[in-house]
Amino acid sequence: xxxxxxxxxxxxxxxxxxxxxxxxxxxxYFERKVAAWLQDRIGPDRAGPFxxxxxxxxxxxxxxKEDFIPRNADKWxxxxxxxxxxxxxxxxxxxxxxxxxxxxxGRSISLQIADINIGILFIMGVLSIGxxxxxxxxxxxxxxxxxxxxxxxxxxMISYELAMGISVITIVMMTxxxxxxxxxxxxHGSFGxxxxxxxxxxxxxxxxxxxxxxxxxxxxxxxxxxxxxIGGYHTEYxxxxxxxxxxAEYINMFISSxxxxxxxxxxxxxxxxxxxxxxxxAILGTLAFFGKIVFFIxxxxxxRWTLPRFRFDQLMHLGWKSLIPISLINLLITGxxxxxxxxxx
Amino acid sequence: xxxxxxxxADYFPLVIQAVVALGFVITTLIVTHLWGPKxxxxxxxxxxxxxxxxxxxxxxxxxxxxxxxxILFVLFDVEVIFFYPYAVNFKALQLEGLLAVILFVVFFLIxxxxxxxxxxxxWEK
Numbered sequence: 198x199x200x201x202x203x204x205x206x207x208x209x210x211x212x213x214x215x216x217x218x219x220x221x222x223x224x225x226y227f228e229r230k231v232a233a234w235l236q237d238r239i240g241p242d243r244a245g246p247f248x249x250x251x252x253x254x255x256x257x258x259x260x261x262k263e264d265f266i267p268r269n270a271d272k273w274x275x276x277x278x279x280x281x282x283x284x285x286x287x288x289x290x291x292x293x294x295x296x297x298x299x300x301x302x303g304r305s306i307s308l309q310i311a312d313i314n315i316g317i318l319f320i321m322g323v324l325s326i327g328x329x330x331x332x333x334x335x336x337x338x339x340x341x342x343x344x345x346x347x348x349x350x351x352x353x354m355i356s357y358e359l360a361m362g363i364s365v366i367t368i369v370m371m372t373x374x375x376x377x378x379x380x381x382x383x384x385h386g387s388f389g390x391x392x393x394x395x396x397x398x399x400x401x402x403x404x405x406x407x408x409x410x411x412x413x414x415x416x417x418x419x420x421x422x423x424x425x426x427i428g429g430y431h432t433e434y435x436x437x438x439x440x441x442x443x444x445a446e447y448i449n450m451f452i453s454s455x456x457x458x459x460x461x462x463x464x465x466x467x468x469x470x471x472x473x474x475x476x477x478x479a480i481l482g483t484l485a486f487f488g489k490i491v492f493f494i495x496x497x498x499x500x501r502w503t504l505p506r507f508r509f510d511q512l513m514h515l516g517w518k519s520l521i522p523i524s525l526i527n528l529l530i531t532g533x534x535x536x537x538x539x540x541x542x
Numbered sequence: 543x544x545x546x547x548x549x550x551a552d553y554f555p556l557v558i559q560a561v562v563a564l565g566f567v568i569t570t571l572i573v574t575h576l577w578g579p580k581x582x583x584x585x586x587x588x589x590x591x592x593x594x595x596x597x598x599x600x601x602x603x604x605x606x607x608x609x610x611x612x613i614l615f616v617l618f619d620v621e622v623i624f625f626y627p628y629a630v631n632f633k634a635l636q637l638e639g640l641l642a643v644i645l646f647v648v649f650f651l652i653x654x655x656x657x658x659x660x661x662x663x664x665w666e667k
Contacts, residue, residue, distance in 0.1 A: 203554075203558075206554070206555040206558060207558055209555075210555065210558045210559050210562055211562065213559075214559075214562050214563070214566070259574070260573070260574050260577055260578075261577055261578060262574075262578050263578040263579050263580060263581065264574050264575040264578045264580075267587060267588065267589045268587040268588060268589075269588075269589055269599070269600075270589075276571060280567050280568075280571060283563075283566075283567050284563050284564060284567050287559075287562075287563035287566070287567075288556075288559060288560060288563055290559075291555065291556055291559045310555045310556070310558075310559055311552060311553060311554075311555040311556045311559070312552060313552050313553060313556070314552075318626060338589070338600070339589060339599065339600045339601070340589045340600055341600045343600070344600045344604070345604070348604055348608050351608075351612075352608045352611045352612065355611065355612065355615040355619075356611060356615065358615070358619065359615065359618050359619060359622055362619070362622040362623075362625075363622060363625070366622070366625045366626060366629045367629075369626065369629040369630060369632075370629045370632045373630060373631075373632060373633050374630065375626070375630060433589060436574050436578055437570055437571065437574035438571070438574075441567070441570075509665065510665030513611070513663065513665055514663070514665070517663045518658070518663060521618075521654070522654075525647060525650070525651065528625075528647070529644065529647055532632070532640055532643065532644075533640075535632070535633075536636075536637060536640050539633070539636075541636050541637040541640065542637070
């Protein structure tokens with residue numbers, strides 16, 4: 198590995214890191230504005246024009262709050278919980294291809310931090326470590342509400358991970374690669390419209406529902422349902438440790454939208470992309486990708502402020518009795534259809 | 543599409559990413575700890591629990607259903623993991639591979655039906 202590549206990758210890491218944090222910060226603002234809009238209110242409008250400085254004020258406040266640890270809590274695990282949650286959330290962005298290659302300084306710069314051939318498996322693995330953050334945080338609080346929130350969160354997340362894994366396998370079977378770059382390039386098609394969602398609508402639906410559950414978003418926000426569990430697993434948290442849990446949720450939402458866009462909606466492919474080339478294509482592709490991400494984030498929020506919450510047994514039944522069989526049958530059908538198309542019979 | 547072989551150099555950017563992420567997490571945790579006010583009193587340091595006086599410890603056993611879910615997850619997740627290498631080589635293995643995987647899915651489904659019939663997935667009882 199030469200020095201140029203290391204500098205290039207370091208800059209890319211810092212850029213993605215900065216953008217992720219900025220987007221997560223502004224998603225809190227976006228969420229409140231969307232909620233206000235859906236409920237016919239105004240939303241935050243005091244800090245700066247249209248309340249645009251509100252997230253910065255919130256983040257500042259988080260820093261200067263008292264860093265409180267309850268007497269009964271397990272001190273180190275209490276600190277470790279939000280740390281793991283934030284760390285795993287920040288790691289997932291590494292394998293997502295943000296756009297086509299850019300030509301600059303006489304070299305082709307890849308807008309993907311690490312193009313490893315296990316891409317999507319890496320994301321699934323890191324996501325499942327994220328469960329530990331919530332579990333450890335909730336248990337260490339030594340609070341009954343936190344404990345129930347944490348246990349609900351972990352059993353919900355592991356249950357939905359199965360259906361999510363099977364629906365990803367369906368896409369991998371079509372593409373023949375786990376690398377997100379290959380999966381995105383495989384959806385190029387004619388006019389840049391060979392998106393997987395047209396071939397795998399059921400798979401997309403299953404993946405989208407499990408993504409909602411994995412990020413603990415409504416209607417699957419049972420781990421932190423305010424009406425029964427106060428704040429769920431983060432009831433005892435304050436200061437930036439609470440901030441980490443909330444930021445991790447928003448970063449996960451951003452990354453999930455990116456993964457949905459990359460797996461099913463062609464990533465940086467867009468209709469009519471063949472008319473462009475070089476850096477124009479790279480910039481337009483990246484913009485198209487971010488456009489899709491913002492759209493899915495909006496859908497996440499739209500669902501949160503529209504649908505009521507599930508009951509816990511309904512949630513488990515949906516995960517185990519509907520989504521897993523549906524995704525398995527979809528997997529079999531996909532295999533048979535591909536076999537038929539390739540003429541193996 | 544040809545699946546390429548990743549070398550350890552491909553994983554190096556992940557190390558940079560991990561260092562940046564870990565650095566950010568640790569620095570922020572230390573800085574907020576130093577900046578905030580520190581007021582301690584016996585009542586304030588208690589767990590909150592909705593303002594009601596705290597009863598006992600939160601280190602108690604919970605419903606066994608959660609444990610069942612975790613056990614079943616481990617079982618089925620291992621089976622799901624077995625699908626991944628197959629899915630990558632799906633087009634190379636052709637019909638033979640497909641028949642083998644159908645057999646595997648049938649075993650998977652039999653196990654799933656057994657769990658279903660045993661009532662391990664029931665929550666209202």
